[in-house]
Amino acid sequence: MTTVFRPYEESEALRSDRSAGDRQRHREKLRRSLRENIADIIAEESIIGRDGDKIVKVPIRGIKEYKFVYGDNEGGVGTGDGDTKPGQIIGQAGDGEPQPGQGRAGSEPGVDYYETEISVDELIEIMFEDLELPDMERKVLREVMSDSTFKRRGYRKRGPRVHLDRKRTAKARIRRMIASDTDTAELRQNLQGEPEKPEDRFPYRREDLTYKRVITDVREESNAVVMCIMDTSGSMDRMKKYLARSFFFLLYQFVLTRYQNVELVFIGHHTEAKEVTEEDFFHKGESGGTMISSGYKKALEIIEDRFHPELWNIYAFHCSDGDNFDSDNDATIRAARELCEVCNLFGYGEIKPLGSHYYESSMLERFRAVDAKNFHSVLIERREDVYPSFRSVLSKERAEAG
Amino acid sequence: MTNWTLDELARWDDRIQEKVREFGLDCYPQEFEVCDQNAMLGYMAYHGMPSHYPHWSFGKAFEKTKTMYDHGVSGLPYEMVINSDPCLAYLMRDNSLCLQVLTIAHVYGHNDFFKKNFNFATGTRATDTISTFKARADRVRRYQEDPSISATAVEDWLDSCHALSFSRSKNPSVPRLSHEAQLRRAMEAAEPPEDPFPLLSRKPEPPEPDLLRVPVEPDEDLLLFIRDHRRDLEDWQRDILTIVDDEARYFIPQIETKIMNEGWASFWHHKIMNALDLPQELHLEFLVRHNQVVCPHPRSINPYHLGFVLWHEIEKKFGGADTPEGRRKMFEVRESDRDTSFLRRFLDARTMQAVDMFSYAQRGEHYVVDEIADEGWEDIKAKLLRQTGTASMPVIKIHDADYGGTRGLYLVHEHEGRDLEVTHAEKTLGHLRHLWGGKVWLRCSLRGKPTLLCSGPDGFDAKLIN
Numbered sequence: 070m071t072t073v074f075r076p077y078e079e080s081e082a083l084r085s086d087r088s089a090g091d092r093q094r095h096r097e098k099l100r101r102s103l104r105e106n107i108a109d110i111i112a113e114e115s116i117i118g119r120d121g122d123k124i125v126k127v128p129i130r131g132i133k134e135y136k137f138v139y140g141d142n143e144g145g146v147g148t149g150d151g152d153t154k155p156g157q158i159i160g161q162a163g164d165g166e167p168q169p170g171q172g173r174a175g176s177e178p179g180v181d182y183y184e185t186e187i188s189v190d191e192l193i194e195i196m197f198e199d200l201e202l203p204d205m206e207r208k209v210l211r212e213v214m215s216d217s218t219f220k221r222r223g224y225r226k227r228g229p230r231v232h233l234d235r236k237r238t239a240k241a242r243i244r245r246m247i248a249s250d251t252d253t254a255e256l257r258q259n260l261q262g263e264p265e266k267p268e269d270r271f272p273y274r275r276e277d278l279t280y281k282r283v284i285t286d287v288r289e290e291s292n293a294v295v296m297c298i299m300d301t302s303g304s305m306d307r308m309k310k311y312l313a314r315s316f317f318f319l320l321y322q323f324v325l326t327r328y329q330n331v332e333l334v335f336i337g338h339h340t341e342a343k344e345v346t347e348e349d350f351f352h353k354g355e356s357g358g359t360m361i362s363s364g365y366k367k368a369l370e371i372i373e374d375r376f377h378p379e380l381w382n383i384y385a386f387h388c389s390d391g392d393n394f395d396s397d398n399d400a401t402i403r404a405a406r407e408l409c410e411v412c413n414l415f416g417y418g419e420i421k422p423l424g425s426h427y428y429e430s431s432m433l434e435r436f437r438a439v440d441a442k443n444f445h446s447v448l449i450e451r452r453e454d455v456y457p458s459f460r461s462v463l464s465k466e467r468a469e470a471g
Numbered sequence: 472m473t474n475w476t477l478d479e480l481a482r483w484d485d486r487i488q489e490k491v492r493e494f495g496l497d498c499y500p501q502e503f504e505v506c507d508q509n510a511m512l513g514y515m516a517y518h519g520m521p522s523h524y525p526h527w528s529f530g531k532a533f534e535k536t537k538t539m540y541d542h543g544v545s546g547l548p549y550e551m552v553i554n555s556d557p558c559l560a561y562l563m564r565d566n567s568l569c570l571q572v573l574t575i576a577h578v579y580g581h582n583d584f585f586k587k588n589f590n591f592a593t594g595t596r597a598t599d600t601i602s603t604f605k606a607r608a609d610r611v612r613r614y615q616e617d618p619s620i621s622a623t624a625v626e627d628w629l630d631s632c633h634a635l636s637f638s639r640s641k642n643p644s645v646p647r648l649s650h651e652a653q654l655r656r657a658m659e660a661a662e663p664p665e666d667p668f669p670l671l672s673r674k675p676e677p678p679e680p681d682l683l684r685v686p687v688e689p690d691e692d693l694l695l696f697i698r699d700h701r702r703d704l705e706d707w708q709r710d711i712l713t714i715v716d717d718e719a720r721y722f723i724p725q726i727e728t729k730i731m732n733e734g735w736a737s738f739w740h741h742k743i744m745n746a747l748d749l750p751q752e753l754h755l756e757f758l759v760r761h762n763q764v765v766c767p768h769p770r771s772i773n774p775y776h777l778g779f780v781l782w783h784e785i786e787k788k789f790g791g792a793d794t795p796e797g798r799r800k801m802f803e804v805r806e807s808d809r810d811t812s813f814l815r816r817f818l819d820a821r822t823m824q825a826v827d828m829f830s831y832a833q834r835g836e837h838y839v840v841d842e843i844a845d846e847g848w849e850d851i852k853a854k855l856l857r858q859t860g861t862a863s864m865p866v867i868k869i870h871d872a873d874y875g876g877t878r879g880l881y882l883v884h885e886h887e888g889r890d891l892e893v894t895h896a897e898k899t900l901g902h903l904r905h906l907w908g909g910k911v912w913l914r915c916s917l918r919g920k921p922t923l924l925c926s927g928p929d930g931f932d933a934k935l936i937n
Contacts, residue, residue: 140892
């Protein structure tokens with residue numbers, strides 16, 4: 070009986086990453102599954118308001134492989150250290166699967182519940198993959214972004230090492246080899262025998278080296294501003310503010326993915342409006358009644374002051390619980406129409422925790438009078454509504470239909 | 472880093488082979504390949520095969536093992552052996568000399584088992600293993616690259632085939648009957664038995680066999696049935712059905728003999744290592760490693776452990792340690808049994824008590840011991856048998872391929888105490904519908920009530936039946 074020992078081959082190991090393609094496919098499938106579950110994920114408070122490069126852990130239903138299996142979870146059989154007693158607790162449910170190699174392969178239901186780590190940025194990218202900003206016209210720029218990107222433009226004979234174009238360089242050498250009438254067959258023959266002799270090689274020369282020419286690309290970028298307008302009156306409780314915040318967060322993140330330079334403006338209003346800091350906007354509550362028009366007027370003022378619609382893409386969104394002084398309604402509609410004229414998108418989100426819209430007053434009806442195609446209104450009752458509502462406001466179909 | 476050279480391993484291998492022959496083991500020629508962790512992870516994901524068709528599920532398996540390995544949840548196996556002739560095994564480059572010697576000895580145990588155990592002998596053709604797997608891989612790759620098929624279609628088809636791969640007969644030594652053979656058998660069975668007193672008894676009216684029914688007999692090989700009875704399949708679809716079924720058949724012997732096989736290899740590496748007269752340093756490391764391998768695990772059966780114990784018991788019981796009688800019995804058992812029969816025959820109350828075997832169940836948040844071997848050993852043994860090998864997989868058979876006169880597929884789950892898991896049943900039926908190209912029904916029993924599950928164009932439906 071002969072036994073063969075095959076040694077470890079470094080080159081073999083480097084070359085053969087045979088699972089790469091299958092891992093890639095698996096990851097694509099995970100990503101798709103992530104997209105399907107994203108409404109649940111962003112309903113989690115922890116994601117909202119995180120920095121883009123933060124990593125969050127997202128539980129997702131893994132790509133499960135189904136088979137016919139038995140369901141009644143009848144437990145199992147184990148072996149102990151000699152003094153196992155009935156009633157003894159031997160583990161916590163769900164604290165990991167049995168070690169590999171001992172499980173009964175392919176026969177148990179198995180929990181394919183993944184926790185994947187993903188950066189907030191990536192999550193946002195997935196969320197917005199198929200969304201398009203309505204009316205995303207490129208306005209004249211105010212700021213010119215420069216040095217931000219690089220572009221390839223042709224080739225040259227000198228350059229830094231990192232710009233070396235390997236393919237062209239190799240081709241140049243081969244061209245020279247053929248031109249020099251070297252017997253390539255013989256050369257190949259020689260190359261197979263080891264060790265390699267210097268005269269067997271057809272070396273590179275300086276003239277073969279070809280570099281990519283890279284120039285800085287001066288791109289002109291348009292700018293955008295997101296105006297967050299929110300009712301800060303006494304009736305806006307923590308939950309309502311949280312829902313509003315979620316919505317603004319999405320809007321801001323989304324606009325960020327489309328423009329290089331995005332500014333944020335926060336306007337809080339009750340009977341009067343003022344521009345506030347983000348901190349105050351979300352965390353300071355005030356008491357008193359509500360006059361929505363004051364918020365809109367403030368927004369218009371700020372736009373006139375600092376964000377000329379010719380130069381800026383303006384996205385304004387207002388969140389409120391729909392409780393407004395009756396006397397203010399006409400002024401509100403008027404101001405809303407004005408906003409529609411200067412904004413790419415103006416939206417209204419009415420936040421009514423579940424069921425309350427039956428007995429509380431609402432602005433949704435009244436806003437029907439604002440007949441502009443860049444105006445959208447949504448009703449948000451629960452966390453889970455935030456993302457679908459957001460999509461309904463920005464979805465491509467809608468933008469195209471409008 | 473490593474403290475060995477290949478020459479050294481070859482020298483150890485010579486000595487080990489000497490012992491292998493001395494002990495009467497019968498092995499295929501052996502090949503060892505030294506590999507690193509990544510290659511080992513790759514081999515694990517692809518069932519040890521040097522060449523295997525691609526599918527995302529292997530990528531998932533790779534990531535899962537790698538994650539567990541990276542986080543220290545589990546180590547990599549010292550070795551991986553595949554059932555082929557020559558027998559192929561992988562050694563991890565970074566293992567110590569002692570581990571390599573131990574592994575080599577262990578591998579010869581598996582090698583002998585593969586060659587002699589009837590499950591492997593009748594179920595697989597070891598000489599063709601590597602080349603068949605490679606040929607299948609090449610074919611699947613070709614389908615994927617064929618623009619008239621599309622890689623997605625191939626992947627979806629594989630997904631569905633994988634879902635049903637083990638819905639097949641679990642005994643490879645029972646041949647599959649062709650439709651014609653089934654017809655013959657049905658007609659023979661319908662013949663009235665020879666009557667010794669034809670004048671005395673009234674001629675019985677023989678029951679007419681339903682020869683138009685497809686299948687004539689309930690069929691357990693789902694993929695093969697679809698391959699043979701669905702008319703509008705493309706060649707590549709038919710081929711993939713065969714490929715996935717072939718692979719499942721190849722792996723069934725391994726599933727069926729996990730405890731016997733690992734126990735056998737552990738028994739022999741233990742004997743061989745002790746007979747090698749190891750230098751003290753190696754011997755001490757060997758003892759530590761060996762105990763790690765054959766130690767009990769609290770919440771499952773470690774096949775290395777239980778198998779190791781049982782083989783010793785058999786040797787002791789039928790002649791005593793290192794006696795020719797004991798050995799003869801062991802060799803006979805390794806040829807003729809599978810885990811379920813092995814446990815049924817040799818796992819007795821005393822052994823169960825000796826290994827402190829118990830059964831447990833989930834109670835709320837915890838796993839709680841409900842019986843220990845002192846009292847409920849029969850219950851525990853029965854439970855273990857239900858969860859061993861393919862006994863843990865439900866038996867589902869096709870009864871009718873023209874249910875309701877609309878080419879619907881009607882299947883029956885042969886209930887023997889355990890209910891199917893419904894979500895899995897739902898999704899799997901969806902895959903079956905994809906393969907069959909029409910409605911599928913599954914008759915089963917849920918919480919004591921006969922139920923008909925159905926997957927059709929309107930989705931999934933479950934209703935009680937009388």
